[in-house]
Amino acid sequence: MDRPCVVVARESGEATRQRLAEADLIDREFGIEVADGNLYIPVTDPDAVPEDLLVTPRDVPARTPQRTPADLLGYEPTYERLGDVVLVDEDDPERADEIAEAVVESDIPVRSVLNRDSKVKGETRVRDWEVLADEDGDRSPTETVHREYGHEFLVDVDEVYFSPRLATERNRVVEQVAPGEHALDMFAGVGPYAVPMASAGAEVVACDINPDAIAYLEENAERNGVADRITTRVGDVRALTDEYADWADRLVMNLPHTAAEFADAAVAFAGESCVVHLYDIQHEDDPFERATTALEDAAGDEYAVTVLEERVVRSYAPHELNVCLDARLDRID
Numbered sequence: 001m002d003r004p005c006v007v008v009a010r011e012s013g014e015a016t017r018q019r020l021a022e023a024d025l026i027d028r029e030f031g032i033e034v035a036d037g038n039l040y041i042p043v044t045d046p047d048a049v050p051e052d053l054l055v056t057p058r059d060v061p062a063r064t065p066q067r068t069p070a071d072l073l074g075y076e077p078t079y080e081r082l083g084d085v086v087l088v089d090e091d092d093p094e095r096a097d098e099i100a101e102a103v104v105e106s107d108i109p110v111r112s113v114l115n116r117d118s119k120v121k122g123e124t125r126v127r128d129w130e131v132l133a134d135e136d137g138d139r140s141p142t143e144t145v146h147r148e149y150g151h152e153f154l155v156d157v158d159e160v161y162f163s164p165r166l167a168t169e170r171n172r173v174v175e176q177v178a179p180g181e182h183a184l185d186m187f188a189g190v191g192p193y194a195v196p197m198a199s200a201g202a203e204v205v206a207c208d209i210n211p212d213a214i215a216y217l218e219e220n221a222e223r224n225g226v227a228d229r230i231t232t233r234v235g236d237v238r239a240l241t242d243e244y245a246d247w248a249d250r251l252v253m254n255l256p257h258t259a260a261e262f263a264d265a266a267v268a269f270a271g272e273s274c275v276v277h278l279y280d281i282q283h284e285d286d287p288f289e290r291a292t293t294a295l296e297d298a299a300g301d302e303y304a305v306t307v308l309e310e311r312v313v314r315s316y317a318p319h320e321l322n323v324c325l326d327a328r329l330d331r332i333d
Ligand SMILES: C[S@@+](CC[C@H](N)C(=O)[O-])C[C@H]1O[C@@H](n2cnc3c(N)ncnc32)[C@H](O)[C@@H]1O
Pocket: 123, 124, 125, 161, 162, 163, 166, 186, 187, 188, 189, 190, 191, 192, 193, 207, 208, 209, 210, 213, 235, 236, 237, 238, 254, 255, 256
């Protein structure tokens, strides 16, 4: 029987599949079909599909039902998938073990199950993990390959900060990048902004204080074929203000809680006209005030600050929001 499917060229298939998955539009009762260089992705609600995608009827095969951890447990556990690693956030050790066992027994592809063992810590924002299950003793249970909007990232959550939850937000920023622009990723991690910005044609400088993050970023630049467009630096990004003074057309400042303290460095990096994506975590009452004020104070009468977008990325804690301020700095002659 025909089902509504998004049809897309195979090269853009993974990026489209991810967009549809994030919008929760994939009809998981049917399989994705590859034919004639195209992917046919069954969707639950054709009217909700973004207008730039084409929907067509197609007789795609029904999927054999998969056993999920929830089927085995009788309740819906909370977990995130990062490549073939499953990340659990469970305080009760018995319940954590029960979830890990169900995850391994289920039909989801998994190599290891990790439980959060601390909050993110210190400058590098890395947390401790407890290994609950490790199905392949030959590889590190904390290292995996994560795929996001057509790019792949090798990441070890024991060595570097990484969150798969920001995929849509990162793509929103990357979609604004123009070929040839200078983009400086001030807190780059393993490169989930830097690598796709380079793929979009930007000349990228990526900095991180964590040497392991930069080692992974360099590996990820190679994996995604953009190593020639990314320059890396290890250390406090403020040490680069002379080397990259007046250089940037775009700045990514993804160090929520503290990025606003780096507004002076951002102004030093800014060229004639520079778009800044400044992330913050603030109370819901006025979540953009601190970032806006910090940029305006740092800009002084050297740059005009125009707010382009005030975006709520996600809820962080009760009454606290993770937000992104998009602003443009234009030099005043
Ligand atoms: C929240 S993580 C974001 C990483 C990456 N942008 C992402 O989306 O996955 C912030 C990163 O900033 C780095 N960092 C912290 N302080 C820094 C500093 N002063 N200069 C450069 N990097 C810094 C940390 O090591 C960490 O990798």
